[in-house]
Amino acid sequence: GAVVSQHPSRVICKSGTSVKIECRSLDFQATTMFWYRQFPKQSLMLMATSNEGSKATYEQGVEKDKFLINHASLTLSTLTVTSAHPEDSSFYICSARGPGGASGELFFGEGSRLTVL
Amino acid sequence: SQQGEEDPQALSIQEGENATMNCSYKTSINNLQWYRQNSGRGLVHLILIRSNEREKHSGRLRVTLDTSKKSSSLLITASRAADTASYFCATDQYSGNTPLVFGKGTRLSVIA
Numbered sequence: 001g002a003v004v005s006q007h008p009s010r011v012i013c014k015s016g017t018s019v020k021i022e023c024r025s026l027d028f029q030a031t032t033m034f035w036y037r038q039f040p041k042q043s044l045m046l047m048a049t050s051n052e053g054s055k056a057t058y059e060q061g062v063e064k065d066k067f068l069i070n071h072a073s074l075t076l077s078t079l080t081v082t083s084a085h086p087e088d089s090s091f092y093i094c095s096a097r098g099p100g101g102a103s104g105e106l107f108f109g110e111g112s113r114l115t116v117l
Numbered sequence: 118s119q120q121g122e123e124d125p126q127a128l129s130i131q132e133g134e135n136a137t138m139n140c141s142y143k144t145s146i147n148n149l150q151w152y153r154q155n156s157g158r159g160l161v162h163l164i165l166i167r168s169n170e171r172e173k174h175s176g177r178l179r180v181t182l183d184t185s186k187k188s189s190s191l192l193i194t195a196s197r198a199a200d201t202a203s204y205f206c207a208t209d210q211y212s213g214n215t216p217l218v219f220g221k222g223t224r225l226s227v228i229a
Contacts, residue, residue: 034216043205044160044219093159097214106209106217110159 003027004096006109013084014117020080021112023094029074030096034106035067038091047092050077084116123206123220131228136193138223140206141186147211149182151191154203154222163191163204198229 003026013019023033031052036044048069049057056069066088068080077096081088093111097104123140130136142149151163166173166182166189173180179192193200203224207217 032214036216036219041224043221046216046218049214049216091157095216105165108160108162113157 004030004094004107004109006092006094006112008112009110010113010115012115012117015085016083018080018082019084019114020078021092021094021114023077023079023096023109025075025096025098025107028096028099030077030098031074033071033077033094033096035069035077035079036093036095038093038111044093047079050094052077081114084114086116089114089116123204123223125223126221127224127226129226129228130196132196132198134196136196136200136225136227138191138204138206138225140189140191140220142189142206142208142218142220143187144208144210146184146208148209149180149189150207150209150217151178151180151189152205152207152219154205156202160205193225196225196227198227201225201227 005024005026007022011019033050035047037047038044046059047062050069050071052071052074058064066082071077091111091113095106095108098107146168148165148167150165152160153163154160164175164180166180177194182189203222205222206220209217
C-alpha cells in the first residue's frame with residue numbers, strides 16, 4: 001500500500017529555535033497533505049491543509065507565521081515550527097491521500113514527537 | 118475541528134471480556150474509520166466502513182454504522198492485554214480533498 005514517511009520521528013530542541021518536520025509520500029504523488037497535532041492524552045486536531053504549489057490553509061486558532069508549511073513538490077510537505085516554545089511540544093502527524101485523488105485512501109505518517117526545553 | 122464525540126472516554130476491562138466503544142459524528146460522510154494508537158506511537162488503521170454498509174467484521178473487531186443516527190460502534194471481542202491502547206474513530210467526507218476528522222477517542226485498558 002501507499003506509504004507516507006515522516007522525519008524526524010523525535011526531536012528535542014531549545015526554546016526559541018526552529019524545527020522542521022518533513023512529510024513524504026514515498027510511492028505516490030500527493031497534491032494535498034494534512035498536518036495534525038496531538039497533545040498528550042488528546043485526539044488529533046487538524047492544523048492545516050498543505051497544497052502543492054500554493055499557500056497552506058490553516059485551521060482557526062493555528063498561527064500561520066509560527067507553523068510554516070511548504071509543499072514545494074508533489075511528494076514533500078514540510079512543517080516548520082518557528083521560535084518553538086515548550087507549549088509547542090506535541091506529536092505532529094501528517095497524512096496524504098493515496099492514488100485516487102480526492103477519493104483515495106488517506107495514509108498517515110508515523111508522527112514526529114517534538115519536545116521543546 | 119473535531120467531528121464528534123466518543124464514549125466512553127476511558128474503559129477498563131478484564132482480559133477476555135468484550136469492549137465496546139461508541140462514536141458519534143455531525144456531518145454526512147462517505148466512510149468512517151477506526152484507528153488504534155499505542156501510547157506515544159503513531160496510528161494503526163483498523164477498519165473502514167462505508168456509508169452504505171451497516172456492519173463489518175475483521176478478526177476480533179466488529180464495527181457498526183448507523184447513518185440515520187450518525188453513530189458507529191467498535192466491538193473488540195475476547196480482549197487481550199495487548200489491546201490496551203487509545204481508539205479513535207475518524208470520518209471521511211470525500212467532499213473535495215478533505216481530511217479525516219477525528220473523534221476524541223477512548224482509552225482502553227485491558228487488565229490481565
